[in-house]
Amino acid sequence: MPFENPSRETIKQLLEEAGAIAVVGLSDKPDRTSYMVASAMQARGYRIIPVNPAAERILGETCYPSLLEIPEPVSIVNVFRRSDQVVPIAEQAVQIGAKVFWLQQGIVNEEAARICAERGITVIMDRCIKVEDAVTRPERHV
Template sequence: MSGLFKNPSDDVVRQYLTTSKTVAVVGLSDREETTSNRVSKEMQSRGYRIIPVNPKLAGQEILGEKAYASLAEIPFHVDIVDVFRRSEFLPDVARDFLQADAQIFWAQLGLENQEAEEILRAGGCEDIVMNRCIKKEHTRLILEQ
């Protein structure tokens, strides 16, 4: 991590969370004990529609929603793409993101990649959050306000 990436302000992140309804979760596992499953289930309970993206489980259901093999295969608009893949995979996810009808790229806590940011910005995406947990940010910026 080079430390060059800078997250948007709390006000911008709050706006992302209040205006968004649909969250595609890249790397969402069907195993309940995983962080991706626990965070997604909690966000679902807070009113967000969770769209699973997992090539191994494409066509199956996770948390009651059909899983897709890639972001580009989702046939409707997605507000946030929440990524649970290791940092070295973020550039590939960023390229996939640019093929999708999605607005905000969000990499979970502990995940950050400078190349991914450069790919996203070169592709016209300015809405990028990295190294932040969407559930913790929602709790901090929305529920605790």
């Protein structure tokens, strides 16, 4: 059966219930899409946890080298990495008990989706979390 993203209603519910969002591949460069998206989500009140082994702090938050080092529960793993690099991230998402594995726009990996889905993790691929948040939750203010 071909992969299908959850409905907008389900996405809205996932965002409403979201605790911490780990952003894998978050750049410390303000002109990068990952930085702009994470910054906008943070401004809307979401807890952002940067995952980037090359940085110490991004957006005022402590940066972690991998999902496995994050010392608190993570609801959503939001991925800004190439499609061919996401399988190990999916495996880490399973290990930390994430609820949602979210691949940003342009990122698709069926094997990563299968790894997560088989363990009950909701998978969203090829969608921008910032756009989905704005569309499904326009009323959200901090």
